[in-house]
Amino acid sequence: MTNHQGFFKRKLFMGVTIGAGIVxxxxxxxxxxxxNTAMEATNQExxxxxxxxxxxNVFEEYKKTIHYANRSGVRATCPDCHVPKEWTHKIIRKIQASKELWHKALGSIDTPEKFDKKRLKLAQNxxxxxxxxxxxxCRNCHDFESMAVAYQKPRARKQHTNALQNGNTCIDCHKGIAHKPVHQLMxxxxxxxxxxPNPDFAKPDATLRQPVNKKQQKLLDLSNNPPKSKVKMVPAQTNGADSNQSTSTNTASSATGFGIGWGDVPDREVTIFYPGQASMEWIFKGSEHGGKLPFKAxxxxxxxxDNEAAEMGQKIVTGEKLEPQVIPDKRGSIAV
Incomplete structure (x- = not known):
């Protein structure tokens, strides 16, 4: 017993005994x-x-989005998007968030009216x-170089490649994806x-993940060359003489126009879609049209x-977008 007591009383450093060190x-x-338990408790939805x-406010909006409910059943909760996972960044974010307790006590946003008044500023922060x-x-789940081109539409594929190479980041294009799109107020x-874009984030030589098997290659080929639209062009009614004369004239002019041999140009089906009340002003309004920046670039x-004209026309003609005055039974697109 004496030996044990002597062991724990041995001094290790600056007069601290082994027993005290263990304690x-x-x-x-x-x-x-x-x-850490308390830290994790504050990291729960x-x-x-x-x-x-x-x-x-924001939670009710979030419940209507794909981040809350989707076909795969993977849910991104509040801390997944707003709290870093790395310990150092997490601690810094928690310290920054401590001022929110002060504003909670002050009642700065304790009514919907107060919240909406400050909402744009909070979102901008x-x-x-x-x-x-x-x-x-965002990149805890989404990573450019893990995006398989075979599973993306041409539009998404194009813009993700541009973003990766030019230095854009997720939030540049995806503001309002889980909450009210208040960026439209800017x-x-x-x-x-x-x-x-931020040049520091740019990876000029990087690409999205290319197909790694036959299934992905087939999906990519189908995306680039979708089945032809089932909508058929209805020709105008003409009498025989006028029709023959028109056809003859068009053939002659198309074969020789501008010195180009149009007869050698392969046929291509083009889908014309109903534009609704779209305008150049709308195209250059980045808060509503995400294609503004790439268009300007x-x-x-x-x-x-190119491959989604029929889908776009259907959205517009049914009033889902860009058409407040729906015309009954109007076709959204025509393949010509």
């Missing part, structure tokens, strides 16, 4: 475990919506944070500046929309 280690483990400001860290929390100059409409 300090145990206290440290308990403290660290408690600290239940904690995030324990305040009525969040539960009654979060957008700037995500812009600065290259949308770090003026175009401010929004364009906030969404501009030199991309043409057909590069993104």
């Amino acid at each position: 300090f280690i145990i206290i440290g483990i308990v403290f660290w475990g408690g600290f 239940e904690f995030c919506i324990s305040c009525h400001e969040m539960e009654e 979060e957008w700037r944070r995500m812009k600065a860290n290259d949308s770090r929390e 003026d175009e100059e401010e929004l364009e500046k906030l969404s501009a 030199g991309d043409r409409c057909v590069e993104c929309h």
